[in-house]
Amino acid sequence: MQVIIQSALLQGLVYAFMVLGVFITFRVLDFPDLTVDGSLPLGAAVTAALIAGGQSPVLATAAGVLAGLCAGVVTGFLHLLLKSGDSDATNYGPKLLAGILTMTALYTVNLRIMGKSNTPLLGVQVIFDKIGALFSLSMVAWNLIIALAALAVAVKYLLDWLLHTEFGLCLQATGDNESMIRAMGTNTNITRIVGLGIANAMVALSGSLVAQQQGFADVGMGIGTIVAGLAGVIMGEVLFGVRSISWVLFSVIGGSIVYRLLIAVSLRFGIAPTDLKLLTAVLVVVALSVPTVRRKVMHS
Amino acid sequence: MSASAPLELIGIRKVFFPGTANEVVALDGVDLGVPAGQFVSIIGSNGSGKSTLLNAVAGTFPVTSGRVVLGGRDVTRQPDYVRSRSMGRVFQDPRAGTAPDMTIEENLALSLLRTKRSGLRLGVTNRRRAVMREQLSRLGMGLEERLKAGVSKLSGGQRQAMSLLMATIAEPSLLLLDEHTAALDPKVAQTIMELTGEIVAERQLTTLMVTHNMELALRYGDRLLMMHAGRVVLDLSRELKQELQVSDLIEKFHEVAGEAFAVDRLLLDT
Numbered sequence: 001m002q003v004i005i006q007s008a009l010l011q012g013l014v015y016a017f018m019v020l021g022v023f024i025t026f027r028v029l030d031f032p033d034l035t036v037d038g039s040l041p042l043g044a045a046v047t048a049a050l051i052a053g054g055q056s057p058v059l060a061t062a063a064g065v066l067a068g069l070c071a072g073v074v075t076g077f078l079h080l081l082l083k084s085g086d087s088d089a090t091n092y093g094p095k096l097l098a099g100i101l102t103m104t105a106l107y108t109v110n111l112r113i114m115g116k117s118n119t120p121l122l123g124v125q126v127i128f129d130k131i132g133a134l135f136s137l138s139m140v141a142w143n144l145i146i147a148l149a150a151l152a153v154a155v156k157y158l159l160d161w162l163l164h165t166e167f168g169l170c171l172q173a174t175g176d177n178e179s180m181i182r183a184m185g186t187n188t189n190i191t192r193i194v195g196l197g198i199a200n201a202m203v204a205l206s207g208s209l210v211a212q213q214q215g216f217a218d219v220g221m222g223i224g225t226i227v228a229g230l231a232g233v234i235m236g237e238v239l240f241g242v243r244s245i246s247w248v249l250f251s252v253i254g255g256s257i258v259y260r261l262l263i264a265v266s267l268r269f270g271i272a273p274t275d276l277k278l279l280t281a282v283l284v285v286v287a288l289s290v291p292t293v294r295r296k297v298m299h300s
Numbered sequence: 301m302s303a304s305a306p307l308e309l310i311g312i313r314k315v316f317f318p319g320t321a322n323e324v325v326a327l328d329g330v331d332l333g334v335p336a337g338q339f340v341s342i343i344g345s346n347g348s349g350k351s352t353l354l355n356a357v358a359g360t361f362p363v364t365s366g367r368v369v370l371g372g373r374d375v376t377r378q379p380d381y382v383r384s385r386s387m388g389r390v391f392q393d394p395r396a397g398t399a400p401d402m403t404i405e406e407n408l409a410l411s412l413l414r415t416k417r418s419g420l421r422l423g424v425t426n427r428r429r430a431v432m433r434e435q436l437s438r439l440g441m442g443l444e445e446r447l448k449a450g451v452s453k454l455s456g457g458q459r460q461a462m463s464l465l466m467a468t469i470a471e472p473s474l475l476l477l478d479e480h481t482a483a484l485d486p487k488v489a490q491t492i493m494e495l496t497g498e499i500v501a502e503r504q505l506t507t508l509m510v511t512h513n514m515e516l517a518l519r520y521g522d523r524l525l526m527m528h529a530g531r532v533v534l535d536l537s538r539e540l541k542q543e544l545q546v547s548d549l550i551e552k553f554h555e556v557a558g559e560a561f562a563v564d565r566l567l568l569d570t
Contacts, residue, residue: 184410
């Protein structure tokens with residue numbers, strides 16, 4: 001049991017940054033961004049290639065995050081190109097297509113970066129070793145979990161602050177009522193592009209940390225990221241509530257952990273790893289229907 | 301018209317779907333100069349082009365031909381979000397003017413930022429809160445005690461009052477009101493309209509108000525424009541419009557438009 005909980009916490013925390021990124025696009029910007037399936041392995045590929053090439057893991061992680069930021073910005077520009085003049089904020093076609101295009105292109109980019117489909121990171125120093133050396137601790141088991149939790153909380157507060165700055169309020173309003181914030185003098189094309197950049201930077205951070213934690217980067221590791229991200233966001237919202245932005249940022253981190261816990265338990269009970277994607281999709285559907293069912297029950 | 305007039309429209313034409321079977325000439329050569337501090341009411345039947353006129357001023361779409369000049373500057377090619385830095389706007393739909401998932405104070409902070417570049421300073425500060433409380437208290441709705449409440453929890457009237465406040469709080473050089481009381485119940489509509497009159501008079505805002513309601517158009521404003529088929533067909537000064545009744549206005553309309561008028565719609569709206 002302890003192994004399951006430990007593994008769920010570990011997985012939940014390394015993927016929490018991705019879930020926060022998906023929260024920013026999906027909820028804050030009202031932009032269902034499929035770039036994440038490509039930007040997660042992008043973060044992993046850049047980091048792994050740099051570490052394997054002898055670079056410092058801190059620099060390699062930062063480069064991975066930066067690459068994710070660029071991927072988000074590319075999606076933002078593609079969206080601008082695809083929607084050309086259409087000011088209907090609820091038209092999701094161009095948003096979906098922009099993400100799909102970037103995601104598809106990133107598959108090639110990721111292969112090119114690594115030069116092969118898989119880059120192992122065995123017997124090399126990763127960022128966790130660097131952090132551990134700082135505190136003279138070995139980064140295994142609970143130490144690693146605590147370090148990741150601290151990082152997640154730090155990133156949560158950073159995001160919380162950002163979303164409440166003047167720029168952050170404009171970012172929130174871009175997803176909430178675009179024509180209104182344009183009427184307040186904000187160029188929503190810019191806020192959306194920056195928002196997509198920040199979100200994909202977070203997703204790439206997850207990818208980078210996942211690669212360093214599991215000891216390899218793989219070109220296929222991003223498949224289903226958007227659905228896993230949604231699962232984390234929706235389960236967090238349903239289980240822990242949405243009373244304010246500050247609160248919901250914690251909720252989705254919790255959602256990420258609960259989701260990985262469910263996965264770990266499923267694996268324990270003999271579900272094949274190849275069946276997990278179907279299971280995840282079902283989980284998302286169930287979590288999505290909870291509010292509807294709850295309303296129906298209360299009205300009957 | 302002096303060069304510094306807040307608004308000048310020169311030969312504005314707007315054709316929707318040009319070259320197709322659905323081609324519509326929504327504005328057919330509108331010339332209009334509005335001096336500083338003037339409150340202009342614009343009436344007209346459905347499809348007369350009155351809302352299109354506001355959209356042309358706001359830059360919602362590019363005009364087909366003609367020029368839009370704001371405060372002496374040609375803004376015809378300026379995108380909407382740039383123009384709106386000096387322009388406040390309230391729409392018919394109370395949901396259009398506020399961000400529902402954000403709090404009252406966050407919405408108002410956005411409106412206070414209209415004229416500034418938004419940076420990485422905190423959006424809601426105590427100094428801004430003081431301004432918000434003071435401004436909200438004049439609405440007489442108790443909203444100043446609910447700064448942290450979500451806007452989606454407010455009634456239509458409360459949201460429209462907030463929209464009005466948000467449109468005027470940063471002292472715009474032009475205020476556009478697009479049938480902003482039409483979707484409210486009569487009592488609330490009256491409250492919002494009285495508030496509009498007060499704010500406009502107090503800050504001497506240059507205002508364009510589009511309305512279906514002839515009585516409102518007669519009671520409020522220094523000038524009355526009637527639109528028909530994309531043109532301004534009647535332009536009355538304050539002195540002239542003061543002597544008019546709704547029935548006179550309908551008669552005037554028959555004179556200039558020369559066709560059956562959607563009288564029922566206009567009367568029912570009063």
